[in-house]
Amino acid sequence: FACVCVCLCWLAVMAILGLIVHGFKIINGNKAPENSMQYMVSLQSKFGFHLCGGFLIREDVVVTAAHCDELEPYQILVGSHNLKGSNRRLIKIQSRCKHPDYKTVGLGNDIMLLKVSISLSPTDNQICSVAGWGKTLNSHDVDDLQVVNVSIINPKVCQQQWNNELPPNVICAGGYNTNKGFCQGDSGGPLVCDGKAVGVVSFNRNANCNYPDAPNVYTDISKYLPWINKFLKEKKCST
Incomplete structure (x- = not known):
């Protein structure tokens, strides 16, 4: 309160x-972890x-x-x-x-x-995180799950950095003006913002993990919710 x-x-x-x-109060509760x-x-x-x-x-x-x-x-x-x-x-x-x-x-x-009134999609410069077992700067995979914080990049800025060649329904975060991002082997992992998975690791530029480079690109989960919900409801893949 x-x-x-x-x-x-x-x-x-x-x-x-x-x-x-x-239900006006929580009785004898504890502060929720951040x-x-x-x-x-x-x-x-x-x-x-x-x-x-x-x-x-x-x-x-x-x-x-x-x-x-x-x-x-x-x-x-x-x-x-x-x-x-x-x-x-x-x-x-x-x-x-x-x-x-x-x-x-x-x-x-x-x-x-x-x-x-609006979808709660990530906002510019919002700090999110990405995790995976992919390659590191030492060019080898790791056994322990790695996680790093990355910032959401404005869609227009991202398109410019990708020469307006980005596909639709993507989110950009990390890998640009920073030394943080994902690498090969991290594909399919989640981009997590405020405790919610909002993106799926998709691609970077020419498999280059020596940042800074072009922004990292994720598939925007929010754009596929009808398809996801249909699968969850029908429990089968429909084309």
Whole structure:
């Protein structure tokens, strides 16, 4: 919670409105380790007050409680465990969908889906990580999994560095103006941002791992979610 005053103010407002407050606190809990639960979001008012919690099930879909709709959430906060954290992002809620059988908390079906206005894709200069067992600068594979932090590169900058020859649906990170990135043998590994896999290691320039060079290129997972979800649903590959 942002502060005791904010909490007390909202409790007072809810009391005046006659609303029942459910699940307002975590009792006897401990501070969550940094970046351990990046799927968590804060449902917030138009003025930035925390109203309810929620969690991402897709980069643009949040699950929360239907009774939170009574508080009229306007936006969600993502990217930080701290409501005042420097990495937080505020995303406007596009639409709300309460379960059709929800009436009150006591009667059950207390679940709601939120569609946010933009996909939560990586932002320019965001620090992410890539891991693998591929080659190192010593030109040999390793037995121990290696991980390195890389920065997301602006798509236009990346296209320019690749002479406008990049395919669609990619993310660029690392391997440009830096000494960090992936190498051969790392293909297929994940680019992880805020605890979520957002990309798949695809290619670099001419198998050159002696950075700096052109940006590293990853397949953008978000562009393939319908195909992934179809496979998960049907449990078979369809063409």
